[in-house]
Amino acid sequence: MFFSRTLIPTLKENPAEAEAVSHRLLLRAGLIRKLASGIYNYLPLGLRTLRKVEAIVREEMNRAGAQEVLLPAVQPAELWQETGRWQIYGKELLRFKDRHQRDCCFGPTHEEVITDLVRREVHSYRQLPLNLYQIQVKFRDEIRPRFGLIRGREFIMKDAYSFHADEADAEACYQAMYEAYNAIFRRCGLTFKVVEADSGPIGGSFSHEFMVLADTGEDLLASCTACAYAANLEKAEAPAPAVSGDAPPPGPPQEVATPGVRSVEEVAAFLQVQPQEIVKTLIYETEAGPAAVLIRGDHEVNEVKVRNLLGATDLILAGPEQVRELTGAQVGFAGPLGLAIPLYADQAVAALPRMVTGANRDGHHLTGVNLARDVNPVRVADLRVVTERDPCPRCGRALTILRGIEVGHIFKLGLKYSQSLKATYLDAEGREQFIFMGCYGIGVSRIVAAAIEQGHDADGIIWPAALAPAPVVLIPISLTDAPTREAAGKLHDDLEAAGLEVLLDDRDERPGVKFKDADLLGIPWRLVVGPKTLEKGQVELRHRRTRETVFVPVGDASRFVREKLSQELYG
RNA sequence: CGGGACGUGGCGCAGCCUGGUAAGCGUGCCUGCCUUGGGAGCAGGAGGUCGGCGGUUCAAAUCCGCCCGUCCCGACCA
Numbered sequence: 001m002f003f004s005r006t007l008i009p010t011l012k013e014n015p016a017e018a019e020a021v022s023h024r025l026l027l028r029a030g031l032i033r034k035l036a037s038g039i040y041n042y043l044p045l046g047l048r049t050l051r052k053v054e055a056i057v058r059e060e061m062n063r064a065g066a067q068e069v070l071l072p073a074v075q076p077a078e079l080w081q082e083t084g085r086w087q088i089y090g091k092e093l094l095r096f097k098d099r100h101q102r103d104c105c106f107g108p109t110h111e112e113v114i115t116d117l118v119r120r121e122v123h124s125y126r127q128l129p130l131n132l133y134q135i136q137v138k139f140r141d142e143i144r145p146r147f148g149l150i151r152g153r154e155f156i157m158k159d160a161y162s163f164h165a166d167e168a169d170a171e172a173c174y175q176a177m178y179e180a181y182n183a184i185f186r187r188c189g190l191t192f193k194v195v196e197a198d199s200g201p202i203g204g205s206f207s208h209e210f211m212v213l214a215d216t217g218e219d220l221l222a223s224c225t226a227c228a229y230a231a232n233l234e235k236a237e238a239p240a241p242a243v244s245g246d247a248p249p250p251g252p253p254q255e256v257a258t259p260g261v262r263s264v265e266e267v268a269a270f271l272q273v274q275p276q277e278i279v280k281t282l283i284y285e286t287e288a289g290p291a292a293v294l295i296r297g298d299h300e301v302n303e304v305k306v307r308n309l310l311g312a313t314d315l316i317l318a319g320p321e322q323v324r325e326l327t328g329a330q331v332g333f334a335g336p337l338g339l340a341i342p343l344y345a346d347q348a349v350a351a352l353p354r355m356v357t358g359a360n361r362d363g364h365h366l367t368g369v370n371l372a373r374d375v376n377p378v379r380v381a382d383l384r385v386v387t388e389r390d391p392c393p394r395c396g397r398a399l400t401i402l403r404g405i406e407v408g409h410i411f412k413l414g415l416k417y418s419q420s421l422k423a424t425y426l427d428a429e430g431r432e433q434f435i436f437m438g439c440y441g442i443g444v445s446r447i448v449a450a451a452i453e454q455g456h457d458a459d460g461i462i463w464p465a466a467l468a469p470a471p472v473v474l475i476p477i478s479l480t481d482a483p484t485r486e487a488a489g490k491l492h493d494d495l496e497a498a499g500l501e502v503l504l505d506d507r508d509e510r511p512g513v514k515f516k517d518a519d520l521l522g523i524p525w526r527l528v529v530g531p532k533t534l535e536k537g538q539v540e541l542r543h544r545r546t547r548e549t550v551f552v553p554v555g556d557a558s559r560f561v562r563e564k565l566s567q568e569l570y571g
Numbered sequence: 572c573g574g575g576a577c578g579u580g581g582c583g584c585a586g587c588c589u590g591g592u593a594a595g596c597g598u599g600c601c602u603g604c605c606u607u608g609g610g611a612g613c614a615g616g617a618g619g620u621c622g623g624c625g626g627u628u629c630a631a632a633u634c635c636g637c638c639c640g641u642c643c644c645g646a647c648c649a
Contacts, residue, residue: 012598012610013583017642037641143572146643262649280649300648317647332649358649477608512609519609530608540608 001470003505006044009033010517020216022452023148025461029521031448031469038145038153045521046448048469048501050156053447054135056187056466057158064180066131066160071113073137077103079112083420088313092140106139111417111439114161118435119423125165128425128435131173133160135444149449150405151218156445164436165427167414174412177440181210181408188447189464191454193404195221196231198304199411207411210442211404212450219404222386226397233401234304236386237393238348246353249368253337259363262332264297267365271356274298278356279349279369281334283323283341286312290326294336294345294371296352299384309344309381333358335366336375343376346383405450406443413437452522455545461522462545465568470501472561473523475514477530479506487554488529491539494558500565519544524568525561529554 009030017034018024026032031046042050058068077095080086086093086103094106107113114132122130135158145153160177164170178194185192190212197209209232211221222236223229231237261270268275278297283290284306291310295301307315320331326341327334335358336343349355350371359366371378392399418424418435427433448467455462465471472495476488488504495502503523505514511530518526528540538551541560552560 009581011582016577016583019643034641143646144643264649267649282648284647295648297648303647315647317649323649330649334649475608480607510607510609510611512607512611515609517610528608532608 001501001503003503004507006503008043008045008517008521010520018148020147020150020449020453021456022150022216022449025452025456025520025522026148026449029461032149038142038151040149040152040154045469049448049451049463049467050445052467052469053188053444054156054158057135057184057442057444060180060184060187061133061158061160063183064131064176066133066162066180068134069132070134071107071110071117071136073107073139074104075107075110075113077105079116079421080105083112083417085112092142094139094141107136108138108140109441110134110136110159111161111413112421115417115421115423115437118161118163119418119421122163122423122435123425125425125427125433129162129164129169129173131160131162131177133158133440147216147218147449149445150453152445155443158442158444160440161413162438162440163418163423164438165425165433167436170412170414170436170438174410174438177410177438178208181410181440181442184442185210185212185407187466188451189455189466190407190447190451192407193221193223193230193402195223195404196235197409198232198235198308207409209406210408211402212407212447212454213402213404214450214453215403216453217403217405219406221402221404222399223402224392224395224397225400227392227395229392229394233385234302236399238346238382238384238386239391239393239396240382241348241351243351248370248373249354251368253366253369253374255359255361255364255366257363258333258365261363261365267356268297271365271367273356273367277352277354279336279352281327281336281339281358283318283326283334284310284312285314285316285318285322286310287314288312290318290322290341292334292336292339292341292343293383294343294349294357294378295384296346296348299346299348299387301346302383302385305381305383306344309379309383327358327360329358329360329362329364333360333362333364335360335369336371336378337366337369339376343378344383345371345378345380347380348384350378350380405446405453407447407450408440408442410440411438413439455522459516460520463522463524465524465565468522468524470503470523471565472500472502472525472527473518473521474502474504474527474529475511475518476504476506477511477528479508481531483534484529484531487534487539491527491529491554491557495561498558498562500558500562525564527557527561 011028014024015027018027032040034040138157139154142153145151162173192210192212195209197207199207220233222231222233261267264275264278267278275297280295282293323331355369356367357369388401415434423435424432451467452461476484478484492504524544526542539554539557542549
């Protein structure tokens with residue numbers, strides 16, 4: 001590969017539009033260019049890395065017994081209406097009409113299409129199990145695309161769907177995918193963590209996410225410092241608190257005037273109590289009506305847990321008008337006493353012998369409230385977000401909160417789509433059964449960005465060897481020096497003949513420019529050919545990450561690089 | 572959708588408050604000379620309807636309005 005003949009428009013300066021490291025470097029290294037918000041062109045080197053990721057994903061998926069297919073990007077509305085998602089999926093679903101005024105969408109995911117295919121073609125238990133995957137362009141009209149390839153609207157995803165005669169077989173496949181995913185991310189050279197995840201609106205009983213650890217990650221995860229427990233913060237379980245031995249307060253709740261004092265901090269300061277003695281009453285609206293959620297003042301509500309407990313699809317915090325209507329007071333003074341809507345309390349609230357709550361009266365709070373004694377029946381559950389102060393729910397040791405970028409997610413889907421789309425098979429006894437399903441996604445283009453978030457320094461990208469657009473860059477110091485030019489040309493040919501991709505920087509540029517670009521591009525190995533070292537029959541080999549430099553005989557360079565690389569790729 | 576910021580040659584920016592003599596800097600690009608181990612130097616040159624539309628004015632990159640685009644924060648803590 002010749003630098004001078006390849007479109008690699010590197011940038012000296014940071015583009016104004018890019019903030020995140022990976023976004024900046026993807027643009028500066030000339031790997032991508034933006035066409036519109038959240039929509040990017042992949043340039044030759046960016047595409048090469050993308051293909052590297054795809055190849056690893058393919059190999060491991062095939063190895064795990066999955067078969068590749070390619071499904072359409074444009075899908076008819078009818079299928080989505082059949083599963084009900086035409087209604088449920090919000091504005092993220094890009095909808096449009098074809099020339100016949102038929103409703104269509106650009107696929108954000110392919111459960112409908114694949115299930116439709118399988119229901120048409122699979123009718124017998126003899127055809128199961130089946131694991132079909134594709135590497136496809138998806139479109140999700142994100143509220144706010146950001147960070148370049150990390151949250152684009154158009155992106156490339158590997159999605160696999162498996163079909164089974166029974167749940168046990170689906171679980172075996174889930175396990176196989178779990179292992180395949182570990183292999184994939186390991187081979188990509190990423191530092192990642194597998195976490196328990198909420199299965200979300202896709203449904204299903206359990207699921208895992210694969211998180212690339214990076215400080216810039218959008219996701220928070222709780223990870224045990226001692227055992228293997230790790231979970232998305234949305235999912236992480238809070239330990240049940242010890243029940244207090246303290247007796248409830250002697251008298252009934254006391255109303256105290258707290259004019260203009262509404263936040264937990266203000267109430268704590270005003271009443272001279274600890275935040276953990278105060279209880280926040282959050283009023284939610286759901287499709288099934290309003291509900292109140294009680295959370296300790298020093299805790300945060302976990303809306304995913306609330307949503308799951310209530311079985312609600314729509315869950316939004318009530319606005320000031322609804323709060324007044326339901327509580328009789330403005331926001332800041334809501335409390336559980338006398339509320340005529342369903343009450344839900346976090347288990348930490350239920351463990352409090354006495355608490356301070358709003359009085360449902362402007363400018364007033366109640367002290368000495370006891371949940372069991374004073375309040376209407378309350379459903380108690382784990383409804384809060386865990387913190388680093390909480391112990392691990394499995395082993396009791398310390399938890400730590402990390403940031404990650406979600407690059408993979410595996411779900412056990414169950415019968416959700418096979419039932420709504422009537423995908424059935426006949427079992428050995430001739431009975432019609434719904435097909436059991438699983439689904440498994442990998443953000444292929446996101447991996448490219450995640451690898452950069454994890455691998456970079458002040459000079460540019462540091463690719464894992466497996467993902468680099470090319471493993472070697474070859475820099476001739478001078479093009480006018482015939483021996484240098486010839487030696488570089490020969491090395492280039494030798495390396496390519498040995499099956500290595502090599503980027504020969506044949507541009508008529510000064511060495512400094514080439515060094516800077518080589519660093520920016522993040523190519524793992526740099527071979528420099530120059531008159532000085534050539535006199536000694538040597539070339540210089542430098543490692544991008546460690547900056548370690550060795551001089552090797554010209555004749556040995558090709559073999560040497562190959563050895564170094566295979567060490568890096570295969571340990 | 573709410574808040575904030577931005578939009579001036581390919582890229583990064585200044586000029587705008589205080590309208591005219593402001594189309595300017597750096598970099599990149601082209602030509603030539605020179606140079607060649609960490610983004611060299613000199614000389615010459617190409618390239619911009621100042622995001623769009625409308626308004627105010629004798630006069631608009633500059634003031635006003637609308638629109639479009641882009642980025643950042645938020646869209647949950649009572």
